[in-house]
Amino acid sequence: xxxxxxxxxxxxxxxxxxxxxxxxxxxxxxxxxxxxxxxxxxxxxxxxxxxxxxxxxxxxxxxxxxxxxxxxxxxxxxxxxxxxxxxxxxxxxxxxxxxxxxxxxxxxxxxxxxxxxxxxxxxxxxxxxxxxxxxxxxxxxxxxxxxxxxxxxxxxxxxxxxxxxxxxxxxxxxxxxxxxxxxxxxxxxxxxxxxxxxxxxxxxxxxxxxxxxxxxxxxxxxxxxxxxxxxxxxxxxxxxxxxxxxxxxxxxxxxxxxxxxxxxxxxxxxxxxxxxxxxxxxxxxxxxxxxxxxxxxxxxxxxxxxxxx
Numbered sequence: 001x002x003x004x005x006x007x008x009x010x011x012x013x014x015x016x017x018x019x020x021x022x023x024x025x026x027x028x029x030x031x032x033x034x035x036x037x038x039x040x041x042x043x044x045x046x047x048x049x050x051x052x053x054x055x056x057x058x059x060x061x062x063x064x065x066x067x068x069x070x071x072x073x074x075x076x077x078x079x080x081x082x083x084x085x086x087x088x089x090x091x092x093x094x095x096x097x098x099x100x101x102x103x104x105x106x107x108x109x110x111x112x113x114x115x116x117x118x119x120x121x122x123x124x125x126x127x128x129x130x131x132x133x134x135x136x137x138x139x140x141x142x143x144x145x146x147x148x149x150x151x152x153x154x155x156x157x158x159x160x161x162x163x164x165x166x167x168x169x170x171x172x173x174x175x176x177x178x179x180x181x182x183x184x185x186x187x188x189x190x191x192x193x194x195x196x197x198x199x200x201x202x203x204x205x206x207x208x209x210x211x212x213x214x215x216x217x218x219x220x221x222x223x224x225x226x227x228x229x230x231x232x233x234x235x236x237x238x239x240x241x242x243x244x245x246x247x248x249x250x251x252x253x254x255x256x257x258x259x260x261x262x263x264x265x266x267x268x269x270x271x272x273x274x275x276x277x278x279x280x281x282x283x284x285x286x287x288x289x290x291x292x293x294x295x296x297x298x299x300x301x302x303x304x305x306x307x308x309x
Contacts (some may be wrong), residue, residue, distance in 0.1 A: 023049055027057045031127065033050070034097045036051055036119035039112070050097050051094050052078055052094070052095045053093075053094050056087045061128065062092045065134075065136070066137070067082070067138060067154065069081070069139070071140070072141055072200065073100060073101050073109060074100050081095035082151075085286055090266075091135075096252070105205055106205050107222070114159060114229075115160065117160035121165070133298055135174035136172045137175070141178065141201060143177040144181050149171075150224075151228050153232075173233075176235075178276075179276070181246050183224070185219045185223060207216065225253055235266045239269055251267055
């Protein structure tokens with residue numbers, strides 16, 4: 001795999017306002033197309049599951065953030081991860097792919113993401129980041145998978161056998177969810193026109209395209225809300241208040257369950273925002289995400305982050 005070095009120059013007025021920052025911006029080592037597992041398909045053809053890795057140069061073993069893209073579990077790409085700016089703040093970033101619903105339904109997608117976490121831990125020394133502490137983030141369908149990684153870290157039935165590194169943990173230590181669904185039972189009640197039709201990718205994810213309906217047991221099994229318990233990692237949620245794709249009640253639900261369990265969780269509501277947009281990943285909201293990561297990473301990482309602020 002060829003290693004290339006990219007210098008990410010900042011849009012100064014938007015993020016920092018310091019005219020000298022671009023000169024000090026760290027270069028980033030980029031590894032694309034790293035295969036973390038190979039899985040069989042519906043007609044037995046193999047599919048390679050890949051990730052792209054971004055590691056800031058000059059930072060000794062930076063902590064790792066894993067990005068999971070959206071796309072309704074039926075599309076999307078790991079290219080151009082929306083949280084790439086964390087590399088300017090002393091974090092490494094891995095952007096992962098996973099199987100879409102035309103190849104497999106739930107729980108294949110969470111099995112893939114857990115395999116990616118295990119692979120990243122197994123290869124931390126090789127690529128120069130620290131994976132003892134991992135934060136995971138994602139938007140929409142990826143936000144859902146980030147939530148599942150956070151709350152189902154101790155659920156054996158959702159671990160799967162994808163990949164070759166079963167001796168490494170698939171747990172994560174912090175979660176950032178951007179407008180991902182958290183409770184499919186609730187969604188069936190408040191948004192049935194999406195929950196039970198092809199208008200939403202979750203219909204295929206939960207087996208609806210194959211059976212013509214979604215079993216209530218599958219809704220519960222696939223919902224992050226089912227698994228919230230003491231010991232789950234801290235959570236930050238971003239949600240647009242006029243989102244009609246994933247209603248705000250989904251974000252409110254997971255934060256409410258966290259609060260009931262005595263777990264740290266915060267909901268950031270963007271006024272006038274719908275399902276996505278640059279505002280979620282820039283300016284003050286990007287800084288909120290960075291502050292959350294800085295707050296919850298181990299103190300041993302503090303200096304490596306601060307030197308690139």
